[in-house]
Amino acid sequence: MKIVIVGGGFAGAFLARYLGQRTKNTNIDVVLLSKTNYLLFQPFMIEGIIGDIEIRHLVTPLRTMLDFPNIELRRTKVESVNLDAREVETYSGTVTYDKLVLAPGSETNFFGIPGASDFCHQLKTLNDVLDLRAMILERFELADLEKDLAKQRQILTFTIIGAGPTGVELATGVHDYVYETLARYYKNIHPDSVRIILIEATSHILAGFDKDLVQWAEEKIVSKKIDLKLNSTVEKIEQSTVYLKNGEKIESDIIIWTAGIRASRLLRSLGKPLDRMGRVEVNEWLKIPGHPDVFVLGDAARAIDAKTGKPLPPEAQVALQQAKYVAKLIKKEAENKPLKPFKFVRLGRLASLGSRNAVTQILFFRFRGFWAWFIWRTVYLFRFRGIRNKVRLIFDWTFAFFFDRDITLMR
Ligand SMILES: Cc1cc2nc3c(=O)[nH]c(=O)nc-3n(C[C@H](O)[C@H](O)[C@H](O)COP(=O)(O)OP(=O)(O)OC[C@H]3O[C@@H](n4cnc5c(N)ncnc54)[C@H](O)[C@@H]3O)c2cc1C
Incomplete structure (x- = not known):
């Protein structure tokens, strides 16, 4: 079975990795189509701008992250999707699929404000x-x-x-x-x-x-x-x-x-109704209604939170939980076994306020100030992929703690 994933961000890259780990000896093959050959850790982009983290360290190469025999990475841009023909049109040719996962993320939404x-x-x-x-x-x-x-x-x-x-x-x-x-x-x-x-x-x-x-x-x-x-x-x-x-x-x-953001404009090629944020509606199994072989994940999906009845927000924790769920679902479906609908579990909210201060709410706990900041960094450190990346991150933070941030203008 050929699974095509569009987008190598939090949802797409982690789904591919879960499928690589869990389906090694099955007949499931994965093709990941991504505009970039790296996964960008967006929550630390601001730390990259201000020099707390080396910009190079914000990214993980997809080829090393997805080094599994049943995964193929193609660095290309997807132009459109034809659900009837089961085809994905890319800059480098047409790709057919048995199952399709759309995870192209989002772009900035200027709400049509002039200029x-x-x-x-x-x-x-x-x-x-x-x-x-x-x-x-x-x-x-x-x-x-x-x-x-x-x-x-x-x-x-x-x-x-x-x-x-x-x-x-x-x-x-x-x-x-x-x-x-x-x-x-x-x-x-x-x-x-x-x-x-x-x-x-x-x-x-x-x-x-x-x-x-x-x-x-x-x-x-x-x-x-x-x-x-x-x-x-x-x-x-x-x-x-x-x-x-x-x-x-x-x-x-x-x-x-x-x-503000809106979902990737790639979704317009589906010919499906989109909400005001440009997202495509998915059912409890994160599939487009009427298309049992097509999933949409992350910022691109309008998935309803079973608990609140509202659409899930565009957050990394949503994308990651959805990726894990769909990996499990694909495996279960290959074995003809059922799986309960997707359920999002909110782990918390975190925001840094600079000067080693933050606000965090995790489950029933609320923190502010230094300890909130410490939790903020620790949580994201654990989210970071791979030991090598984690060590580099800790080194960057330690360096920024003892020495001045870099002020070189590299242009
Ligand atoms: C500055 C910033 C800070 C953030 N901080 C947090 C935070 O602290 N906590 C949190 O939970 N969330 C945070 N987010 C949100 C979080 O990063 C997103 O919700 C998450 O990345 C969504 O995952 P995704 O896989 O849907 O999209 P993305 O991770 O954006 O991945 C989409 C991927 O698809 C690729 N792609 C797009 N179009 C195409 C195409 N046509 N063809 C091929 N590839 C394509 C893109 O290049 C990208 O690699 C932050 C976002 C930003 C921008």
Whole structure:
């Protein structure tokens, strides 16, 4: 039986690995189609930008992770899927399948706000990490040459749109990088020239976290002199200017969009109805209704949480649990055995707030401050694939603890 997996991210790569481990001596063959030949660990992208982790260490080569006799990796982009013909169209030819697993993830959603896609940086890929890191250092080099303080301020105003975990971690991470490292070495830059603005459309940050943790996190952010603008909706964006619906105008050379995602546009080729986030509906077995051989996992799937009746959020823990479940289901189906529907078990929510602070809620427990941060790092360390990667990560963190973060502009 030939199983084709589209996407080598959390859902796709881990599913392929589980299938490699569990189906070694069966007739199950796996073809993984992935745009990249690596798995990117997205939860640590911000640590890569600010130099707490070497950027190279954010990725794991898929070929080493999936070194099993029944797995073939093809580095290619999938163009479309024809469910009737059971074919996947790729840049390098047509691939047929017996079972198909779609896990192409998501992309940034600018919600059609004028100018947003043209003038905002985004944070989804390894290239985004490299660009943002270089851009921060380029701005500091430029500002260091600028004698006019007003101009220096515009060059060094960071505007982050969206205060979910990614926006919050980015704002606090950039704050630490600036004040703990860069401020020391850029001697012509006045400390007041740096401004970090975090814009959120709703009345609070970190949607989904408990109220008291949210309040504590907001206080921490404000204490860092990050300009937190709640209830502020972006109306339009022009080069170096953000316009809010309340009439406010923010002059800022660096605008980063972390306000939302939508599922990969590849799903449009399925000809199935998609929800407002572009996701395709799946049933309790994570299959497209009416297509018993086609699964959709991770950010691309609109899977309903049996407990809450709401769609599962786009999170790594959802993708990983779904990957494990589908590996089991495929094996059971090959043996003609039944399996109960998929059930998501929320393990927790975690968000770093910089300066060795975080908020975490794990099962019934709530933590904030240093211990929350310690748990945050430990949990993700265990999620990281492979001993070699874990050792490199620990080394990077230890290095960043004792020495200054790197400030080399590699361009
Ligand atoms: C900055 C950031 C921080 C995050 N932090 C957390 C966190 O702390 N905790 C958490 O739970 N979640 C976090 N997430 C979310 C989490 O990373 C995603 O929910 C998870 O990666 C989804 O897994 P996935 O397999 O569906 O998609 P992805 O992991 O994004 O993988 C999709 C893969 O498909 C490939 N692909 C896409 N289109 C095609 C195509 N046409 N052809 C071939 N290949 C294709 C992509 O290159 C990618 O490799 C974060 C995300 C970001 C961006």
